Amino acid sequence: EVIRAEMTSEPRGAARGMSQRDLEEEVDELVHLYGLEDDDELGDEFVNENMPRIEVSEYPAYMVAGREPAVEQRDWRLSGEAAEAEDLSFGGWGSESQCQDLREAYRYTHGRASEEYECYVIPEEEDEEEAPDVFCVTCKTPIRASEKVLDEHKEHEVTPLSKALESAKDEIHKNMYRLEKQIIEMENFASHLEEVFITVEENFGRQEQNFESHYNDILETLAQKYEEKIQALVEKKKEKLEALYGQLVSCGENLDTCKELMETVEEICHEEKVDFIKDAVAMADRLRKFLETKTDVEISAQPALEDQTLDFSDVEQLLGSINTIPAPSAPVINPQAPNSATGSSVRVCWSLYSDDTVESYQLSYRPVRDGSPGTDPAESTVTVKETYCSVANLVPNTQYEFRVTAQNRAGLSPASECAVYMTAPSPPVIKSKEVRSCEEAALVCWESGNLNPVDSYTVELIQAETPGASGVTESVVGIPTCESLVQLQPRQSYTIYVRALNVGGPSARSEPATVHTTGSYFRLNEQTCHPWLTISEDGLTAVRSERKTPTRAPPPSSTRFTRCVAVMGNLIPVRGRHYWEVEVDERSDYTVGVAFEDVPKQEDLGANCLSWCMRHTWASPRHKYEFLHNKMTPDIRITVSPKKIGILLDYENSKLSFFNVDISQHLYTFSCQLHQFVHPCFSLEKPGCLKIHNGISVPKHVTFY
Amino acid sequence: MALKQISSNKCFGGLQKVFEHDSVELNCKMKFAIYLPPKAETGKCPALYWLSGLTCTEQNFISKSGYHQAASEHGLVVIAPDTSPRGCNIKGEDESWDFGTGAGFYVDATEHPWKTNYRMYSYVTEELPQLINANFPVDPQRMSIFGHSMGGHGALICALKNPGKYKSVSAFAPICNPVLCPWGKKAFNGYLGADQSKWKAYDATHLVKSFPGSQLDILIDQGKDDQFLSDGQLLPDNFIAACTEKKIPVVFRLQEGYDHSYYFIATFITDHIRHHAKYLNV
Numbered sequence: 001e002v003i004r005a006e007m008t009s010e011p012r013g014a015a016r017g018m019s020q021r022d023l024e025e026e027v028d029e030l031v032h033l034y035g036l037e038d039d040d041e042l043g044d045e046f047v048n049e050n051m052p053r054i055e056v057s058e059y060p061a062y063m064v065a066g067r068e069p070a071v072e073q074r075d076w077r078l079s080g081e082a083a084e085a086e087d088l089s090f091g092g093w094g095s096e097s098q099c100q101d102l103r104e105a106y107r108y109t110h111g112r113a114s115e116e117y118e119c120y121v122i123p124e125e126e127d128e129e130e131a132p133d134v135f136c137v138t139c140k141t142p143i144r145a146s147e148k149v150l151d152e153h154k155e156h157e158v159t160p161l162s163k164a165l166e167s168a169k170d171e172i173h174k175n176m177y178r179l180e181k182q183i184i185e186m187e188n189f190a191s192h193l194e195e196v197f198i199t200v201e202e203n204f205g206r207q208e209q210n211f212e213s214h215y216n217d218i219l220e221t222l223a224q225k226y227e228e229k230i231q232a233l234v235e236k237k238k239e240k241l242e243a244l245y246g247q248l249v250s251c252g253e254n255l256d257t258c259k260e261l262m263e264t265v266e267e268i269c270h271e272e273k274v275d276f277i278k279d280a281v282a283m284a285d286r287l288r289k290f291l292e293t294k295t296d297v298e299i300s301a302q303p304a305l306e307d308q309t310l311d312f313s314d315v316e317q318l319l320g321s322i323n324t325i326p327a328p329s330a331p332v333i334n335p336q337a338p339n340s341a342t343g344s345s346v347r348v349c350w351s352l353y354s355d356d357t358v359e360s361y362q363l364s365y366r367p368v369r370d371g372s373p374g375t376d377p378a379e380s381t382v383t384v385k386e387t388y389c390s391v392a393n394l395v396p397n398t399q400y401e402f403r404v405t406a407q408n409r410a411g412l413s414p415a416s417e418c419a420v421y422m423t424a425p426s427p428p429v430i431k432s433k434e435v436r437s438c439e440e441a442a443l444v445c446w447e448s449g450n451l452n453p454v455d456s457y458t459v460e461l462i463q464a465e466t467p468g469a470s471g472v473t474e475s476v477v478g479i480p481t482c483e484s485l486v487q488l489q490p491r492q493s494y495t496i497y498v499r500a501l502n503v504g505g506p507s508a509r510s511e512p513a514t515v516h517t518t519g520s521y522f523r524l525n526e527q528t529c530h531p532w533l534t535i536s537e538d539g540l541t542a543v544r545s546e547r548k549t550p551t552r553a554p555p556p557s558s559t560r561f562t563r564c565v566a567v568m569g570n571l572i573p574v575r576g577r578h579y580w581e582v583e584v585d586e587r588s589d590y591t592v593g594v595a596f597e598d599v600p601k602q603e604d605l606g607a608n609c610l611s612w613c614m615r616h617t618w619a620s621p622r623h624k625y626e627f628l629h630n631k632m633t634p635d636i637r638i639t640v641s642p643k644k645i646g647i648l649l650d651y652e653n654s655k656l657s658f659f660n661v662d663i664s665q666h667l668y669t670f671s672c673q674l675h676q677f678v679h680p681c682f683s684l685e686k687p688g689c690l691k692i693h694n695g696i697s698v699p700k701h702v703t704f705y
Numbered sequence: 706m707a708l709k710q711i712s713s714n715k716c717f718g719g720l721q722k723v724f725e726h727d728s729v730e731l732n733c734k735m736k737f738a739i740y741l742p743p744k745a746e747t748g749k750c751p752a753l754y755w756l757s758g759l760t761c762t763e764q765n766f767i768s769k770s771g772y773h774q775a776a777s778e779h780g781l782v783v784i785a786p787d788t789s790p791r792g793c794n795i796k797g798e799d800e801s802w803d804f805g806t807g808a809g810f811y812v813d814a815t816e817h818p819w820k821t822n823y824r825m826y827s828y829v830t831e832e833l834p835q836l837i838n839a840n841f842p843v844d845p846q847r848m849s850i851f852g853h854s855m856g857g858h859g860a861l862i863c864a865l866k867n868p869g870k871y872k873s874v875s876a877f878a879p880i881c882n883p884v885l886c887p888w889g890k891k892a893f894n895g896y897l898g899a900d901q902s903k904w905k906a907y908d909a910t911h912l913v914k915s916f917p918g919s920q921l922d923i924l925i926d927q928g929k930d931d932q933f934l935s936d937g938q939l940l941p942d943n944f945i946a947a948c949t950e951k952k953i954p955v956v957f958r959l960q961e962g963y964d965h966s967y968y969f970i971a972t973f974i975t976d977h978i979r980h981h982a983k984y985l986n987v
Contacts, residue, residue, distance in 0.1 A: 635929070635959035639948040665922050665954045666980070704983040 135164030218318045229310065240301040247300050261290060327411035328356035331387075331404050333419040341504030343396035346421040349388040350404050356413075358406040363389050368399040368420060397425040397450040397502060425454045425500035425507040428482070432513045433539065436572040438520040439490035439697075443572045445483040446498045446510065454500040459484050460509065464493040485574070488517045491697065519696040520571065520578040522680065528568040528601075530554070530561040533684065540692045542567050544684040556602050564604045566683030568595065569692065573677040575651035579702060580680060581661050581693040584616065586623070586641045588688025591615040593628075594649055594656060594678040605683055607631050612670045613681065614645065614658045627658070627668045636668060644693070648702050649678065657705040664701040708840055711736065717777035718743040721767055726836065730828045731790040732821055737833065738763040739841065740773060744780035751847035751872075751985035752837055753978075755785040756829060756856030756863075759888070760807040763787050766853075769967035775975045779982035782843050786833055788855070790822040803888050804895055810883070811859030812907045814896035823896055826907070830863050830870070849981040853877040853970055854933070855888070861909035861923070861944075865916050873984035875924040875977045877970050878931055881944035882910040888938050910940070913947040923948070923955040924980045926973045928963030 132142035138156035142164070159167075265287070268279045333350040340347045348365075352358055366379040382389060394400060399422050406413040428446040436443050444459060457479040463472075476486050488494060493516050497509040515521075523539030531554050534543045544565055554562045561567065571578060582592050591605045593613020599605075606613045606628025615626045615633075623641050626633035638660075645667075646659035657669040682690050711723040719742040728735040744750055753776070755766050766772070766785045776783045789809030795818050798805035809825035838845045849872045852860035857879025864874035883889020884904045893904040905911040927934060927941055934941070941957060948955045963969040 635961065637945055637955070637957040637959070639945055639955040639957070640952050660954065663920060663922065663954050664983075665956065666924075666983070667956060700987060701983050704979050704986075 133161050134158045135161045137164070214318065218315060221315050221318055225310075225312075225315070243301040244299070251297075257290070261287060326356075328358050328406040328408055328413040329353050330414040331358075331361065331406050331416045333402060333404050333416040335419060336421045336503060338503070339505040341422060341424045343424045343426055343507055344394050345390050345392040346394065346400065346423055346504060347388060347390045348402050348404075348419070348421055350416060351387055352406055356406065357408050358413075359408045360385050361387070361389075361404050361406050362412075363391070363402060363404045364415075365391060365400045365402045365421075367395065368401050394423045396423050396507070397452050397454060397500075398423050422502055422504040424505040425450045425502055427507045427510045428457060428498045428500050430496070430498055430510050430513040433523065434570070435496075435513050435515060436520075436522045436570060437488070437515045437517055438572050438574050438576060438578055439488075439517050440576055441485055441487050441572060441574045442494070442496070442515045442517070443483060443485050444496055444498065444513065444515075448482060448500060449507075449510070450500060454507075455502045456480055456500075457482070457484070458499045458501060458506060459486055460497045460499065461486060461488070462495045462497075463489070464495055464514075485572075488515070491518050492516075516695055519694065519698070520580060521694045522569045522571045522580075524682075524692070525568050525570040525679070527559055528561060528566075530565040530567065530683075532565050533567050535567065540694065542682055542684065542690045544687045544689075546687045558598075558601060561601045561683070563602045564591070564683045565685065566591070566605055566681055568597075569680035569682070571649075571677070571679050575677075577652065577698060578649040579696060579698045580647055581696060582645045582647065582682065583691040583693065584643065584645060585688040585690075586643060587618055587620075589615075589617045589685035590688060590690060591628075591681075591683040591685070592645055592647060592658075592690070593681055594647075595681045596676055596678055599681075605681055606633075611681065612656050612672050614668065616641075617685070625667070627670065629670060629672070634668070638667060640665070642667070646699070646702060647680070648698065648705065649680075655705065657702065659702060661699075664699070666701075666705055669705050708836075716740070717773045719745065719773070719777050721773065723763060723767075728790070728828060728832060730824045730832045731793075733790045733793050735790070735828070736763050736787055738767045738785040739837070740767070740776055740781075740783040741841065742777045742780045742782065745782055745842045749842045749844040750780050750782045751849070751981075752834070752841075752843040752845075753781045753783045753981050753985065754829065754833070754848065754850045754860075754863075755783060756811060756850065756852030756859035757785065757788050758852070758854030758856050759788070760802050761788050761856075762807070765967065769971065770974050771971045772974045772978060775978035775982075779978060779986060781978065781982060781985060782837075782841060784833065784837055786829055789825060793822040795819065795822065804892055808855065808892060810855060810889075810892040810896065810907070811862065812893070812896050815903070816896055816898045819896050825859070826863070829859065830867060847872060847985045849873040849985055851875040851877075851977055851981065852879070854939075854965065855880055857881075857925075858883055858889075858909060862907050862912060864921060864923075865909060865912035866906075868917055868921070871921075873922055873924075873981050875980050876926075877973070877977070878927050878933070878939055878965055879909070879925060879941070879944075880939055882908060882940040884908045884911065885943070886938045886940055887936075910944045910947050913944065913951050913953055916951065916953060918952075921953065922980070922984065923953065924977060925955060925957045926969075926976070927957065927959050928965060928969045929959050929961050930963060931965040931969075933965050 132144050134143055134145045135141075136143050136153045136156045136158050139153065142161055143153055143158070145158075265283060268276055268283055271279060329352075331350045331352045333348070336346065337349065348363060350361070360383050362381055362383050364379050364381045366377050369377055382391065391400075391402075399420050401418045401420050403415045403418050405415045426449045428449045430444060430446045434443075434445040446457070448454060456477070459476040459479060461474045461476075463474075476484055486496075493514065496513045496515055497511075499509055500507040524535045524542060526535050526539075529535055529542075532544055534545065535541070536543070554560070556562050569580075584590050584592070591613045593605060593611060595605060595611035595613075599610040600608055605611045606615060606626070607630075609630050612629045613627075615628055617624045617626075623638070625636060625638050627636065640660065640663060642660035642662070642665075644661040646661045648655070648657040648659070650656070651674055654672055654674055655669055656672055658667040659665060660667060680692075682692075684690060707726065709725045711725055713720055713722045715721075719740060721738065721740050723736055723738050725734055725736050727733075742750060755772075757763075757766050763785050772783060788807050789805070791806055795805070802808065809823055811825045811829060812823070813826045814820045814823035834845070834848065837843055848870070850860045850863050851874060852858070853876070857876030858881070860874050860876050861879055861881070864871045880886060880889060883893060884901060889904075889908070893901075893907065897903045897907070925941065925944075927939070931939070933939055945955060945957050947953075958973075960969070960973070963972065
């Protein structure tokens with residue numbers, strides 16, 4: 001153990017040394033940073049006084065590692081010498097040679113380690129005599145108590161050194177803490193700045209790229225326009241010149257003709273009279289004809305350029321678009337997130353392409369109607385600025401389809417794909433009259449509360465009002481049907497809620513139902529009830545009234561008792577022990593017991609293999625008690641008529657026992673093979689009343705049977 | 706009161722022992738059997754007294770009834786005394802099986818020559834419980850009693866004459882109304898004399914009529930094919946009628962096909978042990 005401690009102390013020491021240097025640097029930095037350098041004393045104190053404290057926080061073993069080795073060295077030497085002298089000891093350490101090895105190893109490691117600690121150890125020993133023991137508050141220096149009375153500290157206030165040390169340490173520690181906090185804040189600020197830096201770089205880079213591409217676009221457009229314009233000018237020039245040339249040619253031809261005519265006329269003038277006349281007539285005719293032809297002296301092509309305006313609108317638009325933005329592309333609508341819906345609302349989310357700038361979104365939705373085309377439901381639209389929207393006032397457990405478009409100054413994006421979202425269901429409704437329980441479980445039934453099917457149900461249980469119960473909600477999830485058998489702790493009270501679930505999420509809680517797991521709790525099942533019996537509102541009392549009963553028997557049924565005037569209780573289908581009590585009328589004829597659910601309803605209770613019961617018949621003054629199964633009964637006489645019968649159904653031991661509750665008297669026990677679940681059953685052979693008492697824990701005396 | 710151990714046998718984790726002692730009440734050496742369940746090793750247990758029928762000794766019950774397992778499980782100390790003093794050299798004590806030796810009838814005799822020794826009532830209700838309480842790990846506050854035939858009669862009268870002393874009582878084929886049956890008439894006449902009014906003090910059916918309403922749950926099993934039932938020795942109907950009238954809780958089970966033997970007892974002994982355990986182990 002010693003060796004191990006030594007070995008580990010060295011790296012620890014090294015780490016300590018390193019951390020010390022780091023710390024000094026750090027402190028220097030801080031001192032500099034916070035303008036404390038002029039107070040050197042504080043800085044030094046800061047480092048020196050705080051060393052142990054900081055080490056304690058970062059390296060808890062420092063104090064131990066730093067001081068123990070020296071002490072242990074002494075111990076070792078002592079014991080080692082003792083061992084050598086007496087040549088025994090080390091008994092528990094193995095052979096002597098092993099010890100020698102250990103010792104050498106120890107010395108090796110320790111020798112190195114001790115060098116480091118020497119400086120701590122020796123001064124400490126020397127200081128023992130002359131160490132200052134009080135602190136002069138005025139001079140802020142430690143002094144010896146003896147000095148106090150003597151010289152300059154005479155008038156000064158002093159405190160015990162340890163106290164002064166403590167308060168100084170506290171002070172320093174507080175400052176340290178503040179500095180640490182500031183460091184953290186600065187670090188956070190720096191990293192925030194870094195982020196901003198990167199963002200600026202990115203944004204400007206993007207802007208540069210954007211601008212460059214726009215600029216190129218514009219140049220390209222201008223070049224194209226120049227080409228087009230030049231070509232048009234050249235063509236126009238050619239066309240004009242050609243027209244002028246044509247005109248010039250025809251003008252020359254005309255001139256030639258005129259000149260020729262002139263010459264001909266002159267020639268004629270020089271001719272003989274006869275010839276002249278002859279020719280002159282012909283000539284005159286020719287001249288007349290020539291002069292009749294109109295000479296075109298209009299210039300067909302104007303030398304001036306037509307007024308040509310250059311169309312720069314597209315370029316202007318391009319130039320403008322350097323500072324504007326394109327219309328966004330279609331947003332991407334997300335599929336529905338689990339548990340994001342309530343019964344009347346859904347939260348729809350979408351995303352945009354990162355380059356797009358969007359001012360608002362338009363979310364359109366309508367319920368999905370399958371099967372009935374033609375009656376397309378109206379579409380609603382909401383406009384939002386965010387990339388999500390909680391749409392409210394919807395119908396529960398219903399599918400809606402959503403589309404979203406993005407919009408900015410430049411225009412409207414195409415619509416996103418359609419996404420179908422579903423609202424959560426309406427809360428279910430617990431059928432509190434059908435809740436049954438025993439000590440270990442409860443059977444909870446409910447109505448869906450929704451027209452369309454839901455995915456599943458969740459039952460939530462809250463244990464009530466017990467010290468130590470933290471009110472934690474326990475949940476049973478994924479229940480596919482409208483009933484659930486939930487396991488519970490005995491003799492507790494629970495509040496039970498049900499939620500319906502679909503892809504959209506859970507519904508709100510149903511109204512609560514309360515379950516007490518003391519004893520078993522059931523109600524009479526009116527569906528099994530003979531028509532002559534009346535069941536009370538609480539489902540716990542069966543009455544056969546005195547009125548003359550109709551002679552006509554009801555038609556046979558598989559669920560309802562038709563011959564014996566009986567009713568079944570719906571006991572929870574849990575194997576285990578169930579106990580209930582029945583208040584009976586001593587003067588009426590009654591039967592109480594259990595039967596399988598499929599017991600023949602046209603037979604008396606106890607008249608078959610599917611029922612076990614106690615029957616009382618009263619023929620004044622005699623009470624007759626039968627314990628009937630398959631029409632057979634033991635011969636039993638009971639001297640005190642029970643007013644309240646306790647019935648213990650014990651699946652584990654295959655037993656059914658009857659008791660006189662008031663006097664804790666055991667009456668009879670059936671051994672019965674209960675291969676299925678049985679239900680309590682009750683019948684009244686004469687007018688009378690049976691009242692069931694539920695939720696009673698099994699009495700002690702009953703546990704013996 | 707020195708106890709002499711006669712035998713000791715391990716049984717269902719406990720010990721079935723037989724002791725002999727000098728009885729003060731009976732002026733003779735008496736044997737009794739005692740079963741100490743495993744639970745008696747660590748603490749005090751309730752005591753359940755068994756009274757046997759005519760001709761029996763302490764041996765019949767412990768060797769034939771098979772009660773040990775139930776007693777072991779419920780942690781009951783079960784004590785079975787002999788049925789009468791023995792070897793008292795009284796003239797005529799061994800003449801018949803239904804009177805004298807083996808037929809003490811759990812009464813304190815008042816007639817000579819029986820009155821010196823035949824004090825079985827005091828023995829089973831006073832001397833024996835004191836002896837047991839002093840020498841064995843039993844809780845004096847919790848004791849019950851049961852028996853068979855004459856012992857059934859004994860159990861019923863002990864319980865009915867001492868309201869509250871016994872937590873519960875049960876019986877197999879008890880002699881319910883001895884003043885009206887041949888066995889009872891013979892015995893009572895011999896032990897108590899001819900004055901029949903004295904007999905009623907030892908008659909369960911009569912005792913019921915004066916029993917204060919203290920709660921006492923009585924379980925009785927009776928074989929339907931018991932010859933002594935048809936002979937009119939047991940007369941349970943009289944007892945039931947009296948209990949019905951006085952509203953004393955009885956469950957009387959007439960067991961089809963069973964006779965008066967220990968086979969019948971062995972069949973239902975577990976029910977009876979449980980009946981007592983219910984009241985003793987509350």
